[in-house]
Amino acid sequence: MELVKELVKEGGKILLAVLDGLGGLPVKDGRTELELAKTPNLDALAKNSALGMHLPVDYGITPGSGPGHLALFGYDPVKYRIGRGVLEALGLGLEVDERSVAVRANYATVKYENGKPVVVDRRAGRLPTEENRRITRRLAEEIKEIDGVKVELAPGMEHRLAVVFRFPEPLEEGSDAVTDTDPQATGLSPLEPRPLKPQAERVARVAVKFLERVAELLKNEPKANFMLLRGFAQKPKLEPFSERYGLKAVCVAVYPMYRGLARLVGMETVEPKEPTLKGQIETLKELWDRYEFFFLHYKKTDSYGEDGNYEGKVKAIEEFDAHLPELLELKPAVLAVTGDHATPSVLKSHSWHPVPVLVHSPFVLGGYEAFNERTCLKGELGTFPGKKLMQLLLAHALRLKKFGA
């Protein structure tokens, strides 16, 4: 892993387009979503590209969005774990830095027996999202900090929200070793957040005080009169992308989670003016002169895959294909198209299958007829670990020196 860092040098611009959940399985006439989609631009590009498949984590392992993206960015997703709380907070648009502990939270209903809360509904009757927003806004106004620790809240869907405790200074590793408060069953009292390591004591203390204030503020709510905390987590210690690869990098993503994942590795992030692929590409154009690495995240392929809507996924692929010429007009030295994992419509979920990769550059064998799972399987890049993709992109952008004389 250190080797690549020894070898980085200046070179061309790299554009990495991630079609979330790109890979698929046969859905009709034995053909996959990518095979069914009419993709004249991607197919033409395949003639002058290297094709292959990447395996995001390991054989048979289905990655979440966190591990999938860490691998694409060149970090070992088994070594660097992104905790649940962190992912939830990033997804809801909160910042998670080295001073933060992030937590998944949800509203619950309790009744009081001898002054002690007992859980009646662990999800507060699946609170309407609008109610959640109202209550979370109120809590955020009332609880801005606890003992000098900033508290940030962001509402999610239904009963879910994210909490970030932001300390004045960077936290030691292990500060997130705090137990969940969800008793996992009704009729039981919520648990106290308990530290499992000495460096987690301060975090647990803040959490206890936070929950006391929440209980006080919510006591008159009919349903959401309590909060449960799970998945206390810090961000993993990662060498910043810019130091590792000598690249000034920016992410253009519509969804907060992907901007958050990019920020975890130290990329800058920009929210496109419009939440569409067109809007993203316009933003890319504006940023083009100021960066060397561009991470474009396209979500629709995954969303339709998760819904089991293969026609939607096919259309999403076709929409991306229609915009491909605009990406090529930017004239990146290397344009890569891939996914962070497969999301086959037949599985309605992420899957363990390898993910098609296209690397467009002058320094390839090329000659492929189309871009899909089957052509990629026969491609010159073979099936390779996802975390090696960055090395390949740097090489094709002539950004790596020769190793040894």
Add this chain to the structure above:
Amino acid sequence: MELVKELVKEGGKILLAVLDGLGGLPVKDGRTELELAKTPNLDALAKNSALGMHLPVDYGITPGSGPGHLALFGYDPVKYRIGRGVLEALGLGLEVDERSVAVRANYATVKYENGKPVVVDRRAGRLPTEENRRITRRLAEEIKEIDGVKVELAPGMEHRLAVVFRFPEPLEEGSDAVTDTDPQATGLSPLEPRPLKPQAERVARVAVKFLERVAELLKNEPKANFMLLRGFAQKPKLEPFSERYGLKAVCVAVYPMYRGLARLVGMETVEPKEPTLKGQIETLKELWDRYEFFFLHYKKTDSYGEDGNYEGKVKAIEEFDAHLPELLELKPAVLAVTGDHATPSVLKSHSWHPVPVLVHSPFVLGGYEAFNERTCLKGELGTFPGKKLMQLLLAHALRLKKFGA
């Protein structure tokens, strides 16, 4: 790595033909040098061979000659590093053993201010090579040893030379931790060689005395009146090839560097009577009964690739092909044809691309139409790490026992 050593047994002879820089990229009509070359003998051999691609170091990593050959010999090129001084010395025909520290040197021009040298030209006006030879010969005659340490010199091109300090006994690791003397700019005084570790002190002392004697001997030279030293290096500690694989091995190479690399792993080496492929094959024939492993190094493919002369590279491949029947007449149990790295003419340099491999043996699937990048990509060996090639060759020569019962 230890596993293979546990399993070695007697078996057939192995001939490894390395066409330096063999792999390429499309240069004309979408075809690579290897695809353009008329290679009836290699193509016929592919019918009865296993094909594949090897990756010398890692995805996207461009290997120098040192790492490329270490991988072919079965040593991890990231773990075992060959320092600059060692490679330069080997390339100029000097021996580098466990008693040696090798250094890259170059002649420079200095002027003296208050008796102190100040660099005027770091390359002595790019001294004609003939001048270099004359001066180096004179220094070699005058400085044969320093405090019991033998000094060996070899002139290179223009202002370059190699220096080997050979001690009476093997050196501890870290003895080469001595700083460069090149101040990297004119107008500055050359630096003193300084030890960075205790075990390097003696080497630094010898270097200081050596430079004093050089300055004295060269003081009346008009241009080359000083010498700068860079890249002090010892050979890496490698388990000898013969112990690792139970093979009596010999290298037949025209260029000193490749014989030097073979000697680093303990192979014997022979300079062919004539510096041609024909001469090399005659030498091979003479040696045939006395060895079990033969490393034949063919340089021209790389030289033309580096020049960007794809027609030259095509012809060099065709020349090798024409001699292939003579290699087959030797009846090796295994004949392997590959490169130490790719040198695509379009890049005019080594590259990171995987390298075609042909393993001729009775124990293969075979059935291929031709030997080139595209057929090798679809070959039965897949794309595998270069350092695993030796295991494959041993296996095909029936030189590896069953592992476990």
